[in-house]
Amino acid sequence: MSVLVQKYLFWLLTSGRYPVLGCILLITVVLALFAAEVSVEQGTRSMSAHQPGQLADHERFLDLFGNDEDLLLTITHPQLLTPAVLDLLAEVTRRLSDLEGVRRVFSLSNARQLVSSKYGAEIRPLLPSSDNADFARVLLAALSANPEYEGLLISTDRKTAGLVISLKDQRGDPAQRSRLIGEVRELMANLGDRAEFHLTGVGVQQSDVAGYIQRDQRVILPMVAIALMVMLAVIFRRLSGILLPLLATGISLIWTMGLYVLGGFELNTITSLLSPVVMVLAISNCVHIYNGWLHLDGADDHRIALLVDKVDELFVPCLFTALTTALGLVSLTISSVPAVRQFGLFAAVGVMISFLVSLTLVPIVLSYLPLPGRRYRDGLGLLRWTLQAIAGLTVRHPLAIMLVALLLLGMALTGLPRLENNTALVAFLHTDAPLAVDTRYIDEHLAGVNALEFILEKQDGSPLAELDDYTKLVAFEALAQHQQPVTSVFSILSLLRQLHRAESGSQSSELPADDDELHYELDLLGMAEDQYMQSRFLTPDLQTARISVWLHDVGSRSAAAVTDKLLEQGRALFGSDYRLTPTGSFYQMNHDSNRLVADMVKSFSLSIGLVLLSILVLLRSLRLTLLAMIPNVIPILWALGLMGFCGIDLSTGTAMIGAVVFGLAVDDTIHYLVHYRRIYAGVAREAVTTTTTRTGRALMIASLVLAVGFWVGCFSSFKPTVYFSLLVGGTLLGALICDLLVLPACLILNCPSRKGVR
Amino acid sequence: MRIVMLTWIGIFCLATWSIAAQEPGARYAGQLDWTRDLIVKRVVVPSADQPEGEVQLIRRGDLLVVRTLLSSRILKRVVAAIDSRENRSWPETREGHIDSLRYREELFRATEKSWEAFRQRSDRNRDRQTLAIEFILGPNQSLIALSLPQLSEKGGNLCLIDKRSLKVWRGSEDYVRANILEIIKDSFHLDDAAIAELLKPLWPSHKKALRD
Structure with a gap:
């Protein structure tokens, strides 16, 4: 494989330069035209799991009772x-x-x-x-x-x-x-x-969310570019060290977004993260190649050959790091939420595009540049000193390092049970956002802002025209009224009671006394000139009734609990002759949110499985593969534990952290282990010291750039994006610490003798 | 003498009781005998799409009868509409206002009785309440009769099978005549000339009615 790669690289950096540059330019221009047309979804269609039965219920509800927003x-x-x-x-x-x-x-x-x-x-x-x-x-x-x-x-x-x-x-x-x-x-x-x-109202929430997405696209993207620029300037201190990674990142982003638009997709709350995430992920391989080029040592006449050797050396680790990151992201495509699937798929596509661009455009441009001087090869003094200190620490105290890591892990694990699954669209916004302020105000002063909708009908399709139907409806209404976040229940009953009170001249609100009275009053309702009120709660054929259960602005956790309870008790109350179906926009959102944990566990498991498989293929060592797990699982568990302690809910955004981070964090482990295995000569401590000091610089640079890139997401309008950015960045730094401390400690503790690894 | 007085009082009471015990309308059995009816014209009201009853123009011997057969799931509302129209047509300033007040009062009572009868019906499949209103006009006759009819439907028309009289009373001739004309006008959507043409063979004294 290496021979093939070398031949390709040699062709690329000699006669292939202009044709490849021309192709990249052409593709970029074409896809830029599409990327410029990216639009924002005006609803929450892609945030709802596509379950045919549930969608059909909602469509039927809209057909029968009109807009529920x-x-x-x-x-x-x-x-x-x-x-x-x-x-x-x-x-x-x-x-x-x-x-x-x-x-x-x-x-x-x-x-x-x-x-x-x-x-x-x-x-x-x-x-x-x-x-x-x-x-x-x-x-x-x-x-x-x-x-x-x-x-x-x-x-x-x-x-x-x-x-x-x-x-x-x-x-x-x-x-x-x-x-x-x-x-x-x-x-x-x-x-x-x-x-x-x-x-x-739900409509305002959806509309404002679309506005915030557009705002984030305008603000976050330039901020990510500036953050990356500053980081690259600080680390490389060369103009080419800033412009070249940014160029490769920009091209990767244009291609990804162009394909996204070509795929017929619009940006939503989740895929609004796509651009900054692709930008950040795309920088990683550029940093490794540019850092490798900085370390080239030789005559300038041989720069092509030296560059071919260096890129060849980095080709396999870069391919596998891109692959593992992409696989981690691809694991999100098993989610039931379309937005998460789209994010996983196109972020993975973006990572593979960035690998392609980094392994073509970056070497081609570098091939035109003279080799850097010794000043750049030696790198920053502080960084070198830090890495040497870390290497020394791992060699001297591997057991202590493991104990500290396990202690922290134990603390984090106690936070895991506190994690709760909860999605609340308004709670996604900052507390001073106008919509959040308005929603809280209306929630406090009126009967809540969200409605759980139920459809009631008879199994045999006969009309709801018996007093018994309405007596049961009264019991269900009373049942709902007693649930904690429920503020009011609206159904045809309130209209029927009003009518009966006026018809009978009574002072109290009661239902008709018998079927004759009921039929008469239902007929009166049906023949009223203004059908607006009754048509909202009962179809003209009396076959389907709507029950709106209004709740305070609670998240999906409380709402889902109430829905389940009402559904269970309601079905027992109405019996097998009736069909009680929950539906509506709010119900759909809650229902989808409840699937998040299951989705997250599946995605995370798949991510671990796929990434481990690719590491096993790369290293061909089960022991090293299992060791590679340790520095990557630990920081993720730290992050999840921290979420539990800080009260950060698992929501559509934060539930993706595990799957995304695992594929990303394992990159450093791959670079470390590939280098470790190359130089290992029977003494783990020596190999660890050399690997930490030599690869540590690139790992630190890449991780820092990634973390800072993600942290820019803290300026987002959505709290889940803020948490996602903060936690992914933090987890990447945690993974870096584990790669430089825990992984070497594991290698030393697991390989004390002169047994060969190969 | 005292014995004679007591005997007369006794006879008077018995006579009063026997009259009161009669079915309402027994006094006017001849005028109310619907078996002699000849239906001249009929129309479904308020419309064929939303039938709540039928107005029939009838020749009953030498009497002219306008009969409104109501068969409605919302009888009270239909009667309320009649009541409202009656109230508008007979303001306090118009002669016949007192007749109108009585008519509205009797109509309300009849509606209540119709509702009670409906609730006690033996055929639970029947979902319409019924009421028949008759304005009867003839030589020296001007009656208003309310009854509970038994109806059947045939070819989109209501057919009277039987009826139980609820109330019959004599109204002023002008009042009954004016109401007959108004009902014909509203229900059959006819102008004065057409009404005159329609009533010509039915009632020789129609000219007087029209003139009024």
């Missing part, structure tokens, strides 16, 4: 229930209703109440006329008589009014929703001096 707007004013402020509420309601894409706006200003009359219920406006002399008393009486509006249209302190903005079903045009939200916010800004406004 209502926007919630609140108006707060100390004198809310005065005619002047209620006029403002009416104005906002009217202006919102006029916006394109709005199906209906429901607020106190257009809410109706059913009052008793000679012939039964009569519909009247909830608000009295503003010229009513007894306005305040009549209004308060109306609100007290209609408690179902509390939490939805008015807060308990009567200072915040809620407006529920129902959107038209625009499954095919998510950009319309973003435009609409922009218009709503403009209206809020224009009227901001007259009252306090807040806006939230």
Whole structure:
């Protein structure tokens, strides 16, 4: 293989230079045209696991009941229930209703109440006329008589009014929703001096997330480039040492993003990480090759031959490090979340592209440059001294090093049980983000911001027209009301109770007494001129009922627990004649999040398996392969333990850490072990000392560059990205420490005699 | 003398009791005898798409009858609409207002009885409540009758099988005549000339009705 590589490299650095450069230029220009067209997904489609049954349920739900992504707007004013402020509420309601894409706006200003009359219920406006002399008393009486509006249209302190903005079903045009939200916010800004406004809802969350992704792309990418530039300048102190890795990184990024767009994908919360991650990962091989070139020693006339030898020497470790990193990332493709799959696949593609570019473009450009002087070969004094000290430490105290590592590991393991699986879209944002502020506000003042949707129907498809159906629904409603994060339950029952109270002239909210009354009242509902309210909760054929269980802004962990409990108890309550199906955007997000741990364990196991297999192929030694595991698993467990202690949840972003880091961290181990095996002559301590001092410099540089590159992600708008960046960077440094301390200690402890390794 | 007085009182009470014990309408059995009915014109109301009843123009001997057969799942609401229209048509200032008030009151009671009868029905598959309203006009006759009909449906039309009288009373002739014309006008969507043409063979004194 080495002969083949040498022949290829010789051709590449002589007659192949111009054709290869031309090809790289052409491909880069073409793919740059595609990469420039990268767009941002306006919804959370790719964040949902594609489970046909679940998707079909949600589609059917949307077909039957329309969009479930209502926007919630609140108006707060100390004198809310005065005619002047209620006029403002009416104005906002009217202006919102006029916006394109709005199906209906429901607020106190257009809410109706059913009052008793000679012939039964009569519909009247909830608000009295503003010229009513007894306005305040009549209004308060109306609100007290209609408690179902509390939490939805008015807060308990009567200072915040809620407006529920129902959107038209625009499954095919998510950009319309973003435009609409922009218009709503403009209206809020224009009227901001007259009252306090807040806006939230699943639609706003999704739209804002898309905006934050775009912002991150604009901010993080240049910051990563600057960070890498600074790191390269500090480490190499040569212009070519800065420009060449950046050039190779830039080309790798353009190719990857070009292919991503060609694949028909859009950026989402997870793949927004793709660009910075590819940039950071792509730098690693460049650093090793450039560092190798810096160490070339010989006459300038022989620079091509020397370069061929050096690149040949680095070819196999670079190939395998790229391969292991890519395999670690590829293991994410077994995830059920499309966004994670896309990230894993294209990050792996990016790594392999960077290997290709690093092994072609970088040697070609270096072949034009004169060999560096001795000053660069010797490297930085402090770094050299540090590496010698580390080597000395490992040789003298291998057992102590192992004990300290195991002690830290033991401490980390105690943090593992504290890890919790939880995804909350709003909690992903920084606490001062406008959406987070608005959501918290509305959550505190009204009946929560998220709704778990349930569909209830009979197994035989018959209509829900018996009193027994509704009695069971009442029991389910009571069951749901008693769950901790549940704030309110909305179903056809609230309308039916209102109607029955007005029909019977009773003061209390009760259900009809018998089937005849029920049928009569269901008929009344079905024949009402305005079908908006009942159509939200019951289909006209009475076959399907919707139950909306509203929750406080809790994460997926609490929501999933409530869903499971309600589903289990609900199914027992309704019995086998009924079908109770959870659905809706919020349910889907929770359900997907719950699969994360299982996905993560599978991805991590696959990552370990694939990486170990490739190391085994490379080293052809089971003992060294198993030893290679130790310095890589330890830092990952440290990171996970730290997450547990710091209360960082496993979410869509942080769950990827294990699989990504393992493939990446093992790179240093491969470089170390390849060099160790090459120079090992029977005495492990000597081989360890030499390897640490010679390869340590490249390992430290590569790891530092990678860590700093990842840490730039701390400036992201999303907390999971911040945690991901922080922990990946930290884990890489942990892996470096383990590679320079724990791995040598293991090698010394496992190979004290003169037994050969080969 | 005292014995004679007591005997007369006894006879009076017995007579009153026997009249009161009669089925409502027994006094007007001849005018209410629907077996003689000849249906001249009929229409489903309010529309064929959403049928809640049928208005029939009937010749009953020498009487002109406008009968509204209601068969609705939401009878109360249908009657509420009739009540509302009646209220609009007969304001306090219009002669016949008192007749209208009585009619609305009796209609409300009849609706309640219809609902009770519906709840006690033996055929649980029947899902419509029924009520029949008749405005009857003839020489020296102007009656309003409310009854609980038994109906069957044939070819999209309602057929009366039987009926139990709930209330019959005499209304002023002007009131009954005006309501008949109004119901015909609203239900059959006819103008005055067409109504005149329709009623010509049915009621010789139609000119008076039209003039009014």
